[in-house]
Amino acid sequence: MTTETLRVVCYLNQFFGQLGGEEKAGVEPQVIDGAVGAARAAQQALGDAGTVVATVICGDNYAAEQAERAVAEMVALVAAARPDLVVAGPAFLAGRYGVACGALCAAVQAELKIPAVTGMHAENPGVELYRRQVYIVPTGAEATRMLNEVKRLVALGLKLARREAIGAPAAEGYFARGVTRNVVAGVSAADRAIAMLLDKLAARPFASEVPRPAFPPVAAPRLVKTLEGATIALVTDGGLVPRGNPDGIEALNATRYGAYSIEGKAGLDAAQYDNPHRGYDTTWVKQDPHRLVPVDVARDLEQSGAIGKLHETVYSTVSVATTLAHSARMGAEIAEKLRAAGVDAVILTST
Amino acid sequence: MRLELRWSDVDELAAGSATRLVGRRLEVDLEALRALLSADSRLTGIRLDLVHPGERCRIGRVFDVVAPRAKLDGGEDFPGVLGGVAKAGHGRTLALGGVAVVATDQQTDSVGTLAVIDMAGPNAALSAFGATHNLVISAWPAPGTERSDYLAAVRLGALKTAVCLARTAREAEPDRVEVFALPPSPRVPPELVHLPRVAYVFQIHSHQRPTGLDEGILYGDPVRRMLPTIVHPNEVLDGAVLRGFMGRSVTTWATQNHPMIRALYAQHGRTLWFAGVVVTVAQATEPERVRSAFLAAGLVAHTLGADGAVFTKIGGGAPHVDMAQAAAQCEALGVKTTAVVEDMSTDGSAEGMLLFDFPGVDALVNVGSSQEPLTLPAMDRVVGADDLAPRLLGETRATYGTLCGAIEQVGATRVMAEVR
Numbered sequence: 001m002t003t004e005t006l007r008v009v010c011y012l013n014q015f016f017g018q019l020g021g022e023e024k025a026g027v028e029p030q031v032i033d034g035a036v037g038a039a040r041a042a043q044q045a046l047g048d049a050g051t052v053v054a055t056v057i058c059g060d061n062y063a064a065e066q067a068e069r070a071v072a073e074m075v076a077l078v079a080a081a082r083p084d085l086v087v088a089g090p091a092f093l094a095g096r097y098g099v100a101c102g103a104l105c106a107a108v109q110a111e112l113k114i115p116a117v118t119g120m121h122a123e124n125p126g127v128e129l130y131r132r133q134v135y136i137v138p139t140g141a142e143a144t145r146m147l148n149e150v151k152r153l154v155a156l157g158l159k160l161a162r163r164e165a166i167g168a169p170a171a172e173g174y175f176a177r178g179v180t181r182n183v184v185a186g187v188s189a190a191d192r193a194i195a196m197l198l199d200k201l202a203a204r205p206f207a208s209e210v211p212r213p214a215f216p217p218v219a220a221p222r223l224v225k226t227l228e229g230a231t232i233a234l235v236t237d238g239g240l241v242p243r244g245n246p247d248g249i250e251a252l253n254a255t256r257y258g259a260y261s262i263e264g265k266a267g268l269d270a271a272q273y274d275n276p277h278r279g280y281d282t283t284w285v286k287q288d289p290h291r292l293v294p295v296d297v298a299r300d301l302e303q304s305g306a307i308g309k310l311h312e313t314v315y316s317t318v319s320v321a322t323t324l325a326h327s328a329r330m331g332a333e334i335a336e337k338l339r340a341a342g343v344d345a346v347i348l349t350s351t
Numbered sequence: 352m353r354l355e356l357r358w359s360d361v362d363e364l365a366a367g368s369a370t371r372l373v374g375r376r377l378e379v380d381l382e383a384l385r386a387l388l389s390a391d392s393r394l395t396g397i398r399l400d401l402v403h404p405g406e407r408c409r410i411g412r413v414f415d416v417v418a419p420r421a422k423l424d425g426g427e428d429f430p431g432v433l434g435g436v437a438k439a440g441h442g443r444t445l446a447l448g449g450v451a452v453v454a455t456d457q458q459t460d461s462v463g464t465l466a467v468i469d470m471a472g473p474n475a476a477l478s479a480f481g482a483t484h485n486l487v488i489s490a491w492p493a494p495g496t497e498r499s500d501y502l503a504a505v506r507l508g509a510l511k512t513a514v515c516l517a518r519t520a521r522e523a524e525p526d527r528v529e530v531f532a533l534p535p536s537p538r539v540p541p542e543l544v545h546l547p548r549v550a551y552v553f554q555i556h557s558h559q560r561p562t563g564l565d566e567g568i569l570y571g572d573p574v575r576r577m578l579p580t581i582v583h584p585n586e587v588l589d590g591a592v593l594r595g596f597m598g599r600s601v602t603t604w605a606t607q608n609h610p611m612i613r614a615l616y617a618q619h620g621r622t623l624w625f626a627g628v629v630v631t632v633a634q635a636t637e638p639e640r641v642r643s644a645f646l647a648a649g650l651v652a653h654t655l656g657a658d659g660a661v662f663t664k665i666g667g668g669a670p671h672v673d674m675a676q677a678a679a680q681c682e683a684l685g686v687k688t689t690a691v692v693e694d695m696s697t698d699g700s701a702e703g704m705l706l707f708d709f710p711g712v713d714a715l716v717n718v719g720s721s722q723e724p725l726t727l728p729a730m731d732r733v734v735g736a737d738d739l740a741p742r743l744l745g746e747t748r749a750t751y752g753t754l755c756g757a758i759e760q761v762g763a764t765r766v767m768a769e770v771r
Contacts, residue, residue, distance in 0.1 A: 190762030
C-alpha cells in the first residue's frame with residue numbers, strides 16, 4: 001500500500017503550546033510553523049504517514065470568552081496551512097480547552113470540509129457538546145500517558161483523512177456520536193432475535209441493538225384554578241387542517257404546525273377541514289373532525305359553565321415520523337403561545 | 352401437521368415455446384402467460400420481462416414479489432385469494448429456487464411508496480431479489496378500474512404466474528426436500544421438556560389504511576376486524592398469509608420463506624421448543640390496540656404456554672408501538688420477549704430510533720433504517736417503469752427503503768442500523 005504524506009495541523013491551548021500557564025490564557029490565536037509543544041507527540045505518532053505543517057495555539061480564556069471570534073480566527077489560520085487533517089488537543093479534563101477543541105473541529109469540518117479529530121476525558125463538557133458532530137477519542141483526565149493517547153487519536157485521524165470506513169465506537173475507540181448507520185450484519189435479523197431471546201431466557205447478558213430512548217419525563221403541572229374559571233385550549237398532533245392545508249403541514253416527518261381560529265364557531269364543519277396525516281386511517285376524522293378535535297363538546301361545556309372559556313385558537317400538527325428535535329421545538333413554541341394568551345390547561349388529542 | 356417443500360433450483364430463465372423446466376433451465380411461453388393474465392378484465396397492456404442476476408438492469412415501480420409455489424397433490428394454491436378457501440400447510444408443495452415473480456404498480460403517481468430492485472452493482476447483494484432470476488409483470492388498469500381493484504388484479508396475476516411457473520416442476524425430481532413438521536404444541540417428549548418454549552407473534556397487517564374488499568391477507572380475509580389468533584407455522588409457509596397492498600418493507604416472498612419461522616424450526620428440539628405462531632394486526636385506535644395486546648399475550652402465555660416470544664411488525668410507527676404493547680403485556684405475564692424493529696429515526700439520530708419505552712421490552716434487534724440515503728448507480732436498462740426510466744437509468748439518490756428486499760421487517764435481511 002502506498003501512503004502519501006498528509007499535511008496535518010494541530011491545535012493546542014497556551015499551556016500545551018508552551019506559551020505559558022494561566023497568565024497567558026488570554027492570548028489570541030497564533031500559528032507557528034511545524035510541530036511545537038504537545039504537537040511533537042502528534043508528529044511522533046504520525047511517523048512517516050504525515051507531517052505537522054503548523055501548530056495553531058490559542059489561550060483558553062480567549063477561546064472561551066469570545067468563542068465565535070476565536071473559532072473564526074483559528075479556522076482562517078488552519079485554512080492558510082491547507083491541511084488534510086486537523087488534530088485538536090487532547091484536552092483531557094480541561095473544560096475550556098475541550099469545548100474549544102470540539103468547536104474548532106466542528107467548524108473545520110463544516111466550513112473547510114477537512115476531517116478533524118480530538119480527544120478528551122468522558123467528563124469534559126466538550127464531549128456532550130460536540131460528540132454528535134466530531135470524532136472524540138476518550139482519554140484520561142490528565143496528560144500522564146500523552147503519547148499513547150495521541151497515538152490513538154492520530155490513528156483515527158489518519159483513517160478519516162484517508163476516507164477509510166470508520167467502524168463502531170467500541171472497535172475504533174471514540175465516543176458514540178449518537179448517529180445510526182446501516183451496516184450488513186453476519187446473520188439475519190431473525191437469527192439474531194432468536195439468539196438474543198435464548199440469552200434473555202437463560203439470564204445470560206445480551207446486547208440490545210437499539211438504545212432505549214431517553215425521553216425526558218415531563219410532569220403534568222397541577223391546574224391551580226377550578227375548571228369553572230379556567231381557559232382551556234385544544235391542541236392535536238392528529239393532523240387537523242383547514243381545507244387546502246394553508247400552512248403546508250407535511251404528511252409525515254412534520255416540521256410545521258398551524259394555528260386555526262375557531263372564533264364564532266359552535267363546531268367544526270367537515271367540509272371546511274382536511275387531514276394530511278399519513279400515520280393512521282383518517283377516514284373517520286375527515287367525516288367528522290370532532291372525533292379528533294372536540295370543539296362541539298367543548299363549546300357545550302363553555303356554555304354550561306363547566307369550563308371558564310374555550311381558547312379561540314386550535315393548534316395542530318402531524319405527528320408521524322416526526323423527529324424528536326422538531327417535536328420538542330414545536331411543543332415549546334405552542335406552549336409559549338398558549339401561556340402568553342393566558343391559557344390555563346390544554347386538551348391534547350393524539351392518534 | 353407436515354409440509355414438504357420440494358425444491359427445484361433454477362439457474363436459467365428464458366422465453367420458450369412452452370412453459371417447462373428443462374433441467375435447471377426454466378422456459379416460459381410468454382405469449383401463453385400473457386393470455387392467461389389478460390383474462391382479467393381489470394388489467395390491460397400486459398408486459399412481461401425477464402431479468403437476470405448480474406445484468407446491469409434496474410426494476411422500477413416494484414409492488415410485491417412472489418415465490419413460485421404450487422400444491423402437488425390436492426390442496427389450494429394461495430387459498431382464499433387465488434384458490435378456494437381451504438387449509439394450507441400440509442402435503443407436498445412444489446417450490447422453485449433462484450427465481451421470483453415481481454409485480455409492478457403502473458397506476459400510482461406517488462412512486463415514493465414503491466421500490467426498485469438492482470440486478471447488478473453494490474445494491475444487488477443487499478436484497479434477495481438481486482440474486483434471483485426475475486419475471487417482471489407490468490400491467491395497466493383497464494379504464495374505470497379503481498385503485499384497490501387494480502392492485503388486487505396485479506397481485507392475482509403475480510400469484511397465477513407463481514403457480515404456473517412452479518407447476519413445471521411437477522415431473523421433476525426435486526433438488527432437495529424440506530420437511531416442516533411440528534407436533535401439537537403441548538406434546539413435548541419428556542427428554543425435551545427442559546427446552547424453553549418459544550412462540551412467534553407475527554403482525555401480518557397494519558390498519559393505518561383500511562383494507563380493500565379484495566385485499567385478502569389471511570386466507571383471503573382482509574383482516575378488518577381480526578383479533579389475535581393462532582395459526583400453524585406451516586400455514587404461513589404455504590400461502591395462507593399474503594402481504595397487504597401497503598406493505599412497506601415487506602414482501603409476500605419473505606412471508607412464503609418466513610425467516611423467523613424457518614429459524615425457529617431450525618432450533619426446534621435443539622435449543623428451544625417452537626410453541627406456535629400467533630398472528631395479529633396493528634390496530635387503528637387505542638382501545639383496539641390495548642385489547643389486541645392483551646389477547647395476543649394471553650394466547651402466548653396461557654394457551655401456548657410459552658416461556659419466550661419473538662415479535663415482528665409490519666408498516667410504520669403505529670405498528671411499531673402496537674407490537675411493543677403486546678410484547679409488554681407478555682413481559683407482564685412473565686414471558687420474555689425480543690422484538691425486531693426498524694430504526695424509526697428520520698434524522699439518523701440514535702435518540703429517534705425507538706418510539707416506545709415499555710418495562711421489560713429491552714431486547715431489540717433492528718432491520719436498519721429505511722430513511723438512510725443510498726446511491727443507485729447507473730444501469731443499462733430499466734424494466735417495469737418506462738415513465739421513470741430517464742431518472743432510474745442514471746445514478747440517482749434513494750434510500751434503503753427504496754430498495755426492495757434490503758429491509759424486510761420479518762427479519763429476512765442482514766441490513767441493520769448500528770449506533771455510531
